[in-house]
Amino acid sequence: MTERIGYLGPAGTYTEQAALLYAADGALLPYPTINAVGAAVAGGELDAGVVPIENSLEGSVTFTLDLLISQSGLSIRNEVVIPINHYLVAPHGVAADTIRVIYSHPQALAQCRSYLETRFPNAQSEASLSTAAAVSDMQASTLPAAAICPQRATEIYDVAVLDRGIQDNSVNQTRFAVLARNDHRPTGHDRTSICFSFTVDRPGNLYHCIGEFAERNINLVKIESRPTKQALGRYIFLIDCQGHREEPTVAAALDGLRQRVDMFKVLGSYPLWEPANG
Amino acid sequence: MTERIGYLGPAGTYTEQAALLYAADGALLPYPTINAVGAAVAGGELDAGVVPIENSLEGSVTFTLDLLISQSGLSIRNEVVIPINHYLVAPHGVAADTIRVIYSHPQALAQCRSYLETRFPNAQSEASLSTAAAVSDMQASTLPAAAICPQRATEIYDVAVLDRGIQDNSVNQTRFAVLARNDHRPTGHDRTSICFSFTVDRPGNLYHCIGEFAERNINLVKIESRPTKQALGRYIFLIDCQGHREEPTVAAALDGLRQRVDMFKVLGSYPLWEPANG
Numbered sequence: 001m002t003e004r005i006g007y008l009g010p011a012g013t014y015t016e017q018a019a020l021l022y023a024a025d026g027a028l029l030p031y032p033t034i035n036a037v038g039a040a041v042a043g044g045e046l047d048a049g050v051v052p053i054e055n056s057l058e059g060s061v062t063f064t065l066d067l068l069i070s071q072s073g074l075s076i077r078n079e080v081v082i083p084i085n086h087y088l089v090a091p092h093g094v095a096a097d098t099i100r101v102i103y104s105h106p107q108a109l110a111q112c113r114s115y116l117e118t119r120f121p122n123a124q125s126e127a128s129l130s131t132a133a134a135v136s137d138m139q140a141s142t143l144p145a146a147a148i149c150p151q152r153a154t155e156i157y158d159v160a161v162l163d164r165g166i167q168d169n170s171v172n173q174t175r176f177a178v179l180a181r182n183d184h185r186p187t188g189h190d191r192t193s194i195c196f197s198f199t200v201d202r203p204g205n206l207y208h209c210i211g212e213f214a215e216r217n218i219n220l221v222k223i224e225s226r227p228t229k230q231a232l233g234r235y236i237f238l239i240d241c242q243g244h245r246e247e248p249t250v251a252a253a254l255d256g257l258r259q260r261v262d263m264f265k266v267l268g269s270y271p272l273w274e275p276a277n278g
Numbered sequence: 279m280t281e282r283i284g285y286l287g288p289a290g291t292y293t294e295q296a297a298l299l300y301a302a303d304g305a306l307l308p309y310p311t312i313n314a315v316g317a318a319v320a321g322g323e324l325d326a327g328v329v330p331i332e333n334s335l336e337g338s339v340t341f342t343l344d345l346l347i348s349q350s351g352l353s354i355r356n357e358v359v360i361p362i363n364h365y366l367v368a369p370h371g372v373a374a375d376t377i378r379v380i381y382s383h384p385q386a387l388a389q390c391r392s393y394l395e396t397r398f399p400n401a402q403s404e405a406s407l408s409t410a411a412a413v414s415d416m417q418a419s420t421l422p423a424a425a426i427c428p429q430r431a432t433e434i435y436d437v438a439v440l441d442r443g444i445q446d447n448s449v450n451q452t453r454f455a456v457l458a459r460n461d462h463r464p465t466g467h468d469r470t471s472i473c474f475s476f477t478v479d480r481p482g483n484l485y486h487c488i489g490e491f492a493e494r495n496i497n498l499v500k501i502e503s504r505p506t507k508q509a510l511g512r513y514i515f516l517i518d519c520q521g522h523r524e525e526p527t528v529a530a531a532l533d534g535l536r537q538r539v540d541m542f543k544v545l546g547s548y549p550l551w552e553p554a555n556g
Contacts, residue, residue: 056509057505057507058340059340059503062337171507173510203498205498206498207491207492207498210488214486217481221479223484224503225501225502227333227336229334229335232451
C-alpha cells in the first residue's frame with residue numbers, strides 16, 4: 001500500500017526534495033508548518049512526515065526539536081541528508097544584467113550574500129516565505145526579478161536557470177527527520193536521539209548523565225539544549241548517541257540515565273543516512 | 279566620560295529597553311545587525327554593545343553565539359535580563375473593534391497568538407522587521423491597524439495604548455549580553471561563558487571536559503552546541519558555569535579543560551544580573 005508521506009511544504013522546497021529521495025513512490029502531501037506535519041503523523045492522518053532538523057551552517061531547527069519534545073506519539077524513524085545547492089532562476093527572456101530584485105527565503109539569501117554582492121550589486125534582496133514561494137514572488141514581480149531556489153523548483157516551475165551552486169560556503173547540508181508513530185528496527189548502523197531534564201540543578205548532574213554513555217564507550221554525536229519554557233535558565237537536554245536503543249549497551253546506558261533525571265524520552269532509534277541509499 | 283553604547287536597533291525595541299536599563303546615562307547608538315554591534319565594539323568605535331542572547335521561550339539567539347565564537351577582541355562584560363511585556367497600540371482615534379491588520383515582529387506575533395485569535399479573530403497578522411518597525415508599519419497602513427511593541431516604543435511614538443501584557447505565556451524573559459573588549463572584574467556573584475571544540479570525536483570527550491567542572495563542584499548553568507560550519511555533525515560547545523575565571527577553582531577547571539580540547543576560548547566572566555540593579 002502506498003504510504004502517505006507529509007512534508008513541510010510547499011512543493012519545490014528542499015524538504016520536498018528530501019521527501020522524494022526518501023520515498024519517491026509515496027503519496028507526498030505538503031503541510032503548512034512543522035507542527036502540522038507532527039500533528040498529522042501523531043493523529044494517524046499520515047504514515048510519516050519529513051521535516052528539517054539541522055543545517056550544517058545554521059544549526060538545529062528549533063521548531064522540530066520542540067515538536068519532538070512536546071508531541072506524544074511521535075518518533076524519528078529515519079534521517080535524510082541532502083546537499084543544499086542553490087539555483088538562480090528568472091522568467092524566460094529576462095537577461096541577468098537587467099535584474100533589479102532577487103527573491104528567496106532569508107536563509108538562502110544570507111547563504112548567497114557574497115555571490116549576490118559580487119554579481120548583482122545593484123539588485124535588491126527580498127524575503128519570501130520559502131524557497132518555492134520565491135519563484136512565485138518573482139513571477140508576480142513588476143520589476144525584472146530573479147529567485148534563489150532548489151533544483152526541485154526548476155522542475156515544477158517553467159523558469160530559466162541562470163546559474164547553480166551559488167551558495168558562498170560549499171559545506172552546506174541539511175539533515176531531515178522522517179517522523180512516524182514508531183521508530184526503526186535495528187540495522188547495525190543506527191543512531192538514537194533522547195531528551196531529558198532535571199527538576200533541581202546540582203553540580204555534576206549532566207556529568208553523571210553523560211557518564212552513562214562514556215563508561216560504556218558509546219559516542220555522543222550531539223548535545224543540545226532547549227528552554228523548558230517554564231523559566232529562564234531551565235533547560236531540556238537533547239542527546240544523539242551512536243547505536244540502537246535495543247542494543248544491550250545502549251539500553252543499559254538509557255536505563256542508567258533514566259534513573260538520574262526527572263523527565264526522560266526516547267525520540268527514536270533510526271539508521272544513519274547513507275548517500276548510496278538515494 | 280560618557281560611554282558609547284551600541285545596541286541592536288532600531289530605537290523602541292526591547293534591546294533599546296535593555297540598553298537603557300544598563301546605561302541610562304550612556305550615549306546609546308542603534309546598529310542594524312548583531313554583527314555590526316560586535317564589529318563596532320571590537321574595532322573600538324563603541325565602548326560596549328547590547329545584543330539579545332537568550333529568550334526563555336525561543337532559546338538562544340544563534341547570531342550572537344556565532345559572533346562570540348568567531349569575532350576576536352570581544353568579551354561578555356555584563357548581562358541584563360528583562361521581562362518581555364507586549365503592548366498593543368493603535369493610532370489615536372482608531373477603535374479596537376475596527377482593527378483589520380496587526381503588525382509586529384514574527385516572534386512577538388507568535389507569542390500573542392491565542393490573545394489575537396480570541397480578541398481579534400478577523401484581523402490579519404503582518405510581519406514587521408522589528409517590534410519598533412511594527413509601529414511605523416501600522417502608521418503607514420491604509421487599513422485600520424494596530425501594532426504589538428514594547429513599552430519603550432509607546433514612549434517614542436505618539437500612539438494610543440489599547441492593552442498591555444498581551445503575551446500568552448507569562449514566563450517570557452530575554453537575557454541580553456553587554457559586549458566589550460574586556461570582561462568584568464570579579465564581584466563574587468559571577469558567571470563565566472566559554473566555548474571549545476574537538477578535532478576528533480572520541481567516546482567520552484565531552485564527559486571528561488565537563489568532569490573538570492563536576493569534580494570541583496562547579497555548577498554548569500547551560501550547555502549548547504553550534505555547528506563548526508565546516509561539516510555536518512561537527513560542533514562547537516558553549517558552556518556557562520558559575521563563578522569568575524579568576525577564582526582558583528574555576529581557573530583550575532578552565533586549565534584542565536584547555537588541555538583536553540583543540541579550540542578553547544573564554545567568552546567572558548561577568549556579574550549575574552540582579553533586578554534590583556535596575
